Amino acid sequence: MTAIEWIHSFDRFDGRGGIKPGLERMQAMLERLGRPHEQLKFLHVAGTNGKGSTCSYLANILQHVGYQVGLYTSPYLTQFHDRMSVGGVNITDQELDQIVAELRPVVEEVAATEVGCPTEFEVLSVLSILHYARQEVDFVVWETGLGGRLDSTNVVTPLLSLITNVGLDHQAILGDTLEQIAAEKAGIIKPGVPVLTTAHGVALEVIKRTAAQNGSRCLTFGDDFASERSRFGWEGQTFDWRGFEGELSQLQIKMLGEHQTVNASLAVAACQALQELGYPIDEASVRAGLASTAWAGRFEVVAQDPLTVLDGAHNPEGAQALGAALRELLPQRKVVLIVGVMADKAIPEVLAPLVPLSAAVVVTRANMPRSAQVDQVAKMVKSLDSELPVLTAQSVAEAFRLAAQQAEELGCPLVCTGSLYMISEARALFFPN
Known part of the structure; x- marks a missing residue:
């Protein structure tokens, strides 16, 4: 061992x-x-x-x-x-x-x-x-x-x-x-x-x-x-x-x-x-x-085409801060949102500041038992905006494939947020060991 x-x-x-x-x-x-x-x-x-x-x-x-x-x-x-x-x-x-x-x-x-x-x-x-x-x-x-x-x-x-x-x-x-x-x-x-x-x-x-x-x-x-x-x-x-x-x-x-x-x-x-x-x-x-200070997974730009941001906004206050930053830095623009949260979080309150800024949402989950079920989170997104396109993916890698397609079709930046465990999996896609 x-x-x-x-x-x-x-x-x-x-x-x-x-x-x-x-x-x-x-x-x-x-x-x-x-x-x-x-x-x-x-x-x-x-x-x-x-x-x-x-x-x-x-x-x-x-x-x-x-x-x-x-x-x-x-x-x-x-x-x-x-x-x-x-x-x-x-x-x-x-x-x-x-x-x-x-x-x-x-x-x-x-x-x-x-x-x-x-x-x-x-x-x-x-x-x-x-x-x-x-x-x-x-x-x-x-x-x-x-x-x-x-x-x-x-x-x-x-x-x-x-x-x-x-x-x-x-x-x-x-x-x-x-x-x-x-x-x-x-x-x-x-x-x-x-x-x-x-x-x-x-x-x-x-x-x-x-x-x-x-x-x-x-x-x-x-x-x-x-x-x-x-x-x-x-x-x-x-x-x-x-x-x-x-x-x-x-x-x-x-x-x-x-x-x-x-x-x-x-x-x-x-x-x-x-x-x-x-x-x-x-x-x-x-x-x-x-x-010179940088901190991974905190409004971190990891790609430019499409513009891709990772942010571990895993609670309501974090989501509000992320929403405020997006409104400042991407005024009048919407994003393709990838979101995955833990089941014990205040999920509707995490989603509420971000759904109005989204042109489409891809719901996913980290590879761990605490993760909320994607179908349940997708329903919560729909309850906040019934007209918003919502896709689901059972892995973070699949979520990024779907989101990249949406970003290209809609001409939108891509923002991935939620659990820090999910953000860790997302970073590994861009910075493999």
Whole structure:
């Protein structure tokens, strides 16, 4: 059994079973390993959307300064190793083998205790901590898997806590209301540790209240820092940033959609907060880090003929952001939409912002059990627009063949969106290993 096969042998979160809320198994493993997480400086990032992009901006800026940065994200879009990198270099098979050899007896020992067998994500989280400790990184940019309070990543006390937006997602686990979900996200806030957030409304009130209860400074988008775009187009965007210690004008990013300026703004604010904690970060590195950041599957242009965009808008807020970006960048034009979502998502709410922008829709599914049935999703599309041409495909490859025909006949760009697992399969069509 290879290292990756061993990791995949554990229970996975599948939206119904396989998840075991609580930190007991993480703590038990880390205790037996000598508490390696206490050697590391973490920047902990939670939220509904924008976590991966924010993490990528932040890690890239810090790397341009010259810091050695570990980046932990999920799920992967290209290959398994993507989720654990140091200095932009993914963990290798040899490094995985070595760490698994050390970790395996510890996992077996913990599994035999009253706390039970760890999940796959818990094993991955401990494995990554060991990797970053061995690499002696200066910072770990540490993305939550799901929620925050009981997420496997929440065993650390970070230098900063970052919370992106908060929306209705994973309600079966995190709660039915924004207040409940925000409380789970705010669970990453630690006593005295500053928190920065781009959340708003009732979610922001929950985060502010949690920060106050923990004696943590809370810096919010709109009040303590903000961004204002001055230019946008297919080549990228430019925005001005103001913060609690100054301003930066004409910052450039190549990621598309106004929501990306918000994610970038949060990363810049985190850098300013780190400077206040005594970690030097120069303006040139902020600019260079932002300008060079790319993140797969987030409004990613993968072909020009036809123009083809991949975007992992897997929940209502993500779909709204995608819809806004399409209206900006393709005004007065409609698209051929490929969509595939997980069965446990708020599917009508994901479809609603995108169906009015579509000239035709091809419904497909990722190759995994959690995927919604294509016929059911097709019916939901039809309920939103009974006149819209809707095709179905049982594989992502078949969906692209059908969509390419539609795009040629209608003269439309092609947009593929939904589950990140489906986006991963789509990327493999354009970037085979």
